[in-house]
Amino acid sequence: MKDESAIKTIQVTAIRRRIRILKAEMDRGTNLSRNRVIQIEGEISELRQKLKALNKTHRPKPKHKSLGNCINPKCRKRIMVGQSVVKYGHLGLCCDFKCLVGAMNGS
Known part of the structure; x- marks a missing residue:
């Protein structure tokens, strides 16, 4: 169980780092082609979806009292x-x- 948690933490950190790198590339790259900007935006949105999926935790259904x-x-x-x-x-x-x-x- 701890191994899964550690792997998940490493994956989340890697995704956040990649998003940060892509955002920095967009900010400093004034002469980026339109295709490259679209590609970066698409990759950022995919990474955010992966991050959202990784952050979801299993919550048991509340028992009806x-x-x-x-x-x-x-x-x-x-x-x-x-x-x-x-x-x-x-x-x-x-x-x-x-x-x-x-x-x-x-x-």
Whole structure:
């Protein structure tokens, strides 16, 4: 794992150095041909894309947090954080009003 990180760091450093060299060539080269300027700009954009791809890290997806299950015995759907719910006093949560009516009637 450390070897991969070290290789990645070396690659990023090399790309940044190459971009810096190309920018310096464009700045000091007043008599560059139009084709050479286009070539340098294309190479810089390609290097920036590579740099962007190397800097992306793998981030695990955030796990959905659950508040619990619906109190209706026939429903029992899992209720996630951020989901709209109906509170049934201090007893618990229902997924919607129709389900709450069913839980209150015991059906």
